[in-house]
Amino acid sequence: KEKAEITKEQQAFMKVIVDSYNRHQIPQDVTKKLLQEQYSAEENFILLTEMATSQVQVLVEFTKNIPGFLSLDHEDQIALLKGSAVEAMFLRSAQVLSTKMPNGHTEVLEERIRNSGISEEFMTPMFNFYKSIGKLHMVQEEQALLTAVTILTPDRPFVKDHPAVERLQEPMLEVLRKLCALHHPREPQYFARLLGRLTELRTLNHYHTEMLTSWRMNDQKFTPLLCEIWDVQ
Ligand SMILES: Cc1cc(Cl)ccc1OCc1nc2ccc(F)cc2n1[C@H](C(=O)NC1CCCCC1)C1CCCCC1
Numbered sequence: 629k630e631k632a633e634i635t636k637e638q639q640a641f642m643k644v645i646v647d648s649y650n651r652h653q654i655p656q657d658v659t660k661k662l663l664q665e666q667y668s669a670e671e672n673f674i675l676l677t678e679m680a681t682s683q684v685q686v687l688v689e690f691t692k693n694i695p696g697f698l699s700l701d702h703e704d705q706i707a708l709l710k711g712s713a714v715e716a717m718f719l720r721s722a723q724v725l726s727t728k729m730p731n732g733h734t735e736v737l738e739e740r741i742r743n744s745g746i747s748e749e750f751m752t753p754m755f756n757f758y759k760s761i762g763k764l765h766m767v768q769e770e771q772a773l774l775t776a777v778t779i780l781t782p783d784r785p786f787v788k789d790h791p792a793v794e795r796l797q798e799p800m801l802e803v804l805r806k807l808c809a810l811h812h813p814r815e816p817q818y819f820a821r822l823l824g825r826l827t828e829l830r831t832l833n834h835y836h837t838e839m840l841t842s843w844r845m846n847d848q849k850f851t852p853l854l855c856e857i858w859d860v861q
Pocket residue numbers: 654658659662672673675676679680683717718720721722724725740741744746836837839840
């Protein structure tokens with residue numbers, strides 16, 4: 629019995645993370661802009677760098693609210709942020725695309741993304757991921773916790789104190805497991821499928837530098853923050 633119930637302290641814990649996630653939602657201005665018109669590859673690249681730059685800043689604020697994060701070794705805090713920022717961007721992009729929109733808007737958005745300047749070879753893995761996230765119909769709490777679980781992945785490059793990160797990730801996974809059972813009672817494998825998406829996310833991480841350098845334009849410009857996060861320039 630007690631295994632399934634979300635305890636009082638888990639509820640409090642989850643509230644901190646979900647409130648912070650909601651406070652830091654990227655305003656849907658990227659979809660509004662993309663729905664307005666098909667921009668050139670150059671304009672789209674600038675839009676991406678603007679959105680990505682603000683998303684990283686938002687991610688840092690969200691991460692600071694994760695209970696216990698700020699008591700981790702400072703270099704490990706940086707390593708976790710650097711190691712998860714791209715995955716968090718793709719996760720956020722997937723969540724934006726799977727948001728319910730008026731009829732036909734999602735199709736237009738997909739079309740604009742397909743013609744944005746990202747080279748063809750990355751479309752399939754990217755949209756496969758978006759579709760697989762969309763099919764999960766995650767509730768907000770699940771989205772927030774999945775983002776927190778992604779950030780607190782112990783085996784990122786340069787993380788020294790793995791056990792300390794695992795100790796923070798474990799309670800997060802426990803609450804997420806209970807949430808999945810609560811919101812998807814008829815899908816006992818839902819939690820496992822959710823975690824399976826994190827594996828797909830890592831493969832997208834693998835492509836990201838090529839996605840940027842192969843963008844259909846010359847001499848891409850990056851903000852200093854993105855040079856850190858995107859391993860470019
Ligand atoms: C995240 C990411 C990383 C790399 Cl390397 C390459 C590409 C990419 O995003 C693709 C991508 N998938 C999307 C799905 C829905 C959507 F509304 C926008 C999406 N985007 C790009 C974007 O603005 N993403 C930001 C969304 C908010 C959080 C930070 C990132 C737009 C940029 C303008 C040209 C059309 C693609």
